[in-house]
Amino acid sequence: MPRLRILEIHGTHYEMGYQHGIAYADSIRELTHERVALCSDEAWTGRSLPTDYVLELAEASIEDHRAYAPELMEQLAGLAAATDLTLPELIIANGFTDIADTIYNALERTPRHPIYGNECTTFFVNGDVSAEGKAMLGQTWDMHATATPYVLMLHGKPKGEPDFMAFTLTGCLAMIGMNEAGIAVGINNLASANGQVGVTWPFVCRKVLMQANLEDALACITSAKLAGGHNYVITDAEGRGYNVEAMPTVCHVEPIDVYAHANICRYAPSRSVERPLAEDWIKDSDTRIQRTEQYLNQHPVTVETLMTLTRDRSDASYSVCSMSEPPFYSETCGAVIMRPATRELWGVWGLPNQNEYERLVL
Numbered sequence: 001m002p003r004l005r006i007l008e009i010h011g012t013h014y015e016m017g018y019q020h021g022i023a024y025a026d027s028i029r030e031l032t033h034e035r036v037a038l039c040s041d042e043a044w045t046g047r048s049l050p051t052d053y054v055l056e057l058a059e060a061s062i063e064d065h066r067a068y069a070p071e072l073m074e075q076l077a078g079l080a081a082a083t084d085l086t087l088p089e090l091i092i093a094n095g096f097t098d099i100a101d102t103i104y105n106a107l108e109r110t111p112r113h114p115i116y117g118n119e120c121t122t123f124f125v126n127g128d129v130s131a132e133g134k135a136m137l138g139q140t141w142d143m144h145a146t147a148t149p150y151v152l153m154l155h156g157k158p159k160g161e162p163d164f165m166a167f168t169l170t171g172c173l174a175m176i177g178m179n180e181a182g183i184a185v186g187i188n189n190l191a192s193a194n195g196q197v198g199v200t201w202p203f204v205c206r207k208v209l210m211q212a213n214l215e216d217a218l219a220c221i222t223s224a225k226l227a228g229g230h231n232y233v234i235t236d237a238e239g240r241g242y243n244v245e246a247m248p249t250v251c252h253v254e255p256i257d258v259y260a261h262a263n264i265c266r267y268a269p270s271r272s273v274e275r276p277l278a279e280d281w282i283k284d285s286d287t288r289i290q291r292t293e294q295y296l297n298q299h300p301v302t303v304e305t306l307m308t309l310t311r312d313r314s315d316a317s318y319s320v321c322s323m324s325e326p327p328f329y330s331e332t333c334g335a336v337i338m339r340p341a342t343r344e345l346w347g348v349w350g351l352p353n354q355n356e357y358e359r360l361v362l
Contacts, residue, residue, distance in 0.1 A: 001148070001350030004358050010157035013071045017078025020171070024152070025083045028171035031150045032085055032093040038144070039092060039099055049103055057102055058088035060197045064225055065091065068199045069207050072173060079171060094172045095200020101228030101248075102195040104275070119143075119330070120188035121288045121320050122231065123296060123309065124259045127239045127341075131300040135239030138306050138337035139176060139186045140352065141167065145324035148333040151349045153360070156209075164209040165345050165362055167336045174206035180362045181212040182237025182340040189263055191275040192229030196248045201230045204246075208232075214240055222251050229274070231261050237340045245270035260292035287318035303337060303346060310335040311353040321353050 007023055009016040021028060039054040066073045076090050085093075092099050122139040130136055150169040154177075157163050166177035178184040185208045187201060204224055211217040214236040221232050226248045233256070235241040245252045245265050252267045262285035265271040295301075295309040310332070312320040324331035335357075337346040343362040348355050 001151075001355050004153050004347050004349045005151075006153045006155055006360070008155045008157065010159075012159055013075040014078040016156060016158060017075035017080075018082045019078075020154070021079040021082025024170040027150055028079065028083050028093070029085060031147070031169060031171055032083075032089050034146060035093050035096045036089060038096065039103060049106065053106075054092070054099070054103065055086075055088045057106065057197060058091045058099060061091060061102075061200070061227060062087055064198050064227075065200070065203055068224055069203055071210075072203050072206055075173060083171070090171065091200060093169075094202040095227060097189050098195070098198075098200040098226070098228030098230070100195075101192045102197060105193065105195040119263045121292055121310075122186045122188045122233050122261045123292050123306065124233050124235065124241050124243075124256055125296055125301045126241065126257045129258055129296075129299045129301050131302040132339075134339050134341040135235055135241060136301070136303070136306060136337060136339050137184050137186050137233055137235050137241070138310070138335065139188065139233075140310050140320060140322075140332045140335045141176060142322050142330055142332050145329050145331040145333070148331065148350055151334045153347055158210075161210050162212060163362060165360055166206070166209065167334060167347055168202070173202045174209055175202060176336045177205065177209050178338045178340055178343070178345055178362065179209045179211075180343065182343065183208060183211055183214065183217050184235050184338045184340045185209065185217070186233045186336070186338075188231045188261055190229035190231055190245065190247065190265060190270070191263070191277060191281075192247045192273060193275040194248050194273045195228045196225075198225040198227035198248060200227050204230075204232070208234060214242070218242055218244070218253065221246050222253065229270075233259070233261065235340055239341065247273045249273055258296050260289045260296060262286075262288045262292075284318045287315060288320050291315075291320055303339070306337045307346070307352065307357055310337075310348075313353060321351060323351070
């Protein structure tokens with residue numbers, strides 16, 4: 001892939017959304033139409049529902065999003081105005097995996113278990129084990145391989161709020177990122193059995209990046225009426241860290257020091273509302289956690305250690321760096337490493353084992 005694309009957006013939330021939409025209107029429309037179509041694909045959602053019904057579910061969530069973060073709904077309105085897409089379509093484009101959880105739990109009949117493949121691996125080390133004495137948070141970002149061309153780094157300069165860098169896709173508010181106050185967030189998907197009409201995860205990540213302290217950032221996750229399941233890792237410039245397994249009806253918060261997470265719940269409360277998981281899914285997540293922990297135990301941990309971790313291909317079937325292959329065609333679309341104390345972020349577009357990281361500073 002080429003060098004990371006960086007788009008600077010600034011001003012009010014509506015203005016930032018409009019600037020984003022004008023800059024990448026064609027890409028945003030393409031990705032949105034693809035994701036709306038994927039919501040009717042049983043391989044991703046566990047059941048096949050008519051597109052009109054999926055759009056109705058997304059439309060029903062507009063008021064939840066507006067109650068949670070009215071500023072971000074203004075940003076979505078700017079995107080809509082620039083692209084001629086509807087708010088429900090853009091909610092699906094942003095929160096595709098959460099909408100999949102909502103679809104899984106829709107209606108009163110048991111859906112099929114979804115079969116989509118490898119996903120993100122998230123990791124955290126505190127200053128006690130890092131080479132420079134500073135905490136670092138990072139992850140791979142894995143999704144359907146056709147998402148890779150839409151990867152984008154947003155450099156936001158919102159009016160009256162902290163500047164931020166967000167690794168995301170064209171048309172999406174934020175997925176992984178850090179702000180100038182030193183607040184950083186990473187995510188990985190969880191398979192929730194209790195999806196509902198509610199707030200999708202990119203809104204949560206973007207609201208986290210609106211905060212100036214870790215406690216307020218944590219509250220953005222724990223207070224949300226969530227549509228689906230995600231694991232969030234957050235940290236601040238002082239190196240404090242939390243892991244949050246956040247399901248629509250359960251939220252488990254754990255302080256962390258050296259930590260790895262993949263795509264299965266690690267704690268009983270969230271496991272109680274997790275979907276039944278295929279053995280391959282469990283083996284894949286377990287293997288990635290074990291490989292990640294091996295790297296995190298190579299003290300002192302450097303930025304280069306974490307870059308090497310994201311390139312890990314020790315097992316062709318179950319690896320941190322995932323290649324697109326049948327039957328899932330999911331891959332590592334990019335990766336990010338953040339050091340909030342120094343406001344440094346390293347990002348790579350595409351497969352980390354085939355592309356080079358770039359260093360950015362807030």
